[in-house]
Amino acid sequence: MPELPEVEVTKLGIAPHLLGQSISAVNVIDGRLRWPVPKSLPTALPGQKVHTIERRGKYLLIELDAGYLLVHLGMTGTLRVLPCSDPLKLHDRVTFEFGKLSLRLHDPRKFGAVLWHPKSKGPIEKNLLLQKLGVEPFSPEFAGELGAEILYQTSRKRSVAVKQFLLAGQSVVGVGNIYCSESLFEAKIHPSKAAGKLTRPQCSRLAEAVRLILKKAIAAGGSSLKDFVNSDGDPGHFMVQTKVYDRKDQPCKVCKTPIKQIVQGQRSTYFCPSCQKR
Numbered sequence: 001m002p003e004l005p006e007v008e009v010t011k012l013g014i015a016p017h018l019l020g021q022s023i024s025a026v027n028v029i030d031g032r033l034r035w036p037v038p039k040s041l042p043t044a045l046p047g048q049k050v051h052t053i054e055r056r057g058k059y060l061l062i063e064l065d066a067g068y069l070l071v072h073l074g075m076t077g078t079l080r081v082l083p084c085s086d087p088l089k090l091h092d093r094v095t096f097e098f099g100k101l102s103l104r105l106h107d108p109r110k111f112g113a114v115l116w117h118p119k120s121k122g123p124i125e126k127n128l129l130l131q132k133l134g135v136e137p138f139s140p141e142f143a144g145e146l147g148a149e150i151l152y153q154t155s156r157k158r159s160v161a162v163k164q165f166l167l168a169g170q171s172v173v174g175v176g177n178i179y180c181s182e183s184l185f186e187a188k189i190h191p192s193k194a195a196g197k198l199t200r201p202q203c204s205r206l207a208e209a210v211r212l213i214l215k216k217a218i219a220a221g222g223s224s225l226k227d228f229v230n231s232d233g234d235p236g237h238f239m240v241q242t243k244v245y246d247r248k249d250q251p252c253k254v255c256k257t258p259i260k261q262i263v264q265g266q267r268s269t270y271f272c273p274s275c276q277k278r
């Protein structure tokens with residue numbers, strides 16, 4: 001599943017090809033995604049120019065003259081920039097043409113989304129899908145001790161396990177399943193610990209770990225940037241070398257204790273029972 005680092009790298013990959021360009025055509029091949037693709041797009045978008053491309057959580061926000069395209073990659077989505085002359089592939093769902101280039105959303109399982117937020121409806125931050133998201137891990141609001149404070153304040157009185165608290169993204173966005181296990185290991189926090197019991201020093205280590213792990217994943221994905229044009233490649237997950245994730249029974253890279261796997265909220269969590277005390 002594309003996580004924040006994959007979406008960030010997608011943004012970096014497509015932006016140089018699209019910024020300042022105008023949409024010449026929109027082709028909805030199959031609009032039955034997580035929510036139906038608005039039927040108005042093929043008539044409303046041509047002629048509109050791309051002003052900015054930003055990311056909020058796992059949403060890409062493509063700012064056009066009259067509004068924003070919100071694109072989510074769901075479980076299996078990818079966005080590629082290809083020459084319009086390249087034949088469509090099975091599972092290509094929506095294409096946006098910019099003269100000779102085509103931005104294509106490929107999504108086998110159709111959990112992705114392409115939505116439209118007109119500027120007449122107010123600032124994009126007020127969109128219902130974005131309103132409840134936690135802070136961005138690389139924003140000034142989450143920098144240094146501010147990040148620790150946010151984790152500390154938002155977790156008070158929460159009995160939910162810290163792993164699920166992080167994964168929910170209401171405190172800080174972007175810490176998906178793999179990055180949750182890795183961040184908690186880095187911060188030496190047991191994944192089952194109640195979020196409300198986190199101490200200030202633990203929140204401080206966790207905020208630091210979240211920034212570090214996500215930064216590393218984005219850097220690893222940077223090498224796949226060239227694949228956003230003229231490629232069938234799937235960048236997949238960027239974190240090639242995990243310390244705990246998917247390493248059940250293998251020795252901890254710090255203390256050699258076998259890594260444990262547990263299930264929390266139907267998702268696997270990996271941790272070192274010796275390095276990560278409750």
Ligand SMILES: [Zn+2]
Nearest residue numbers: 252255272275
């Ligand atoms: Zn260990």
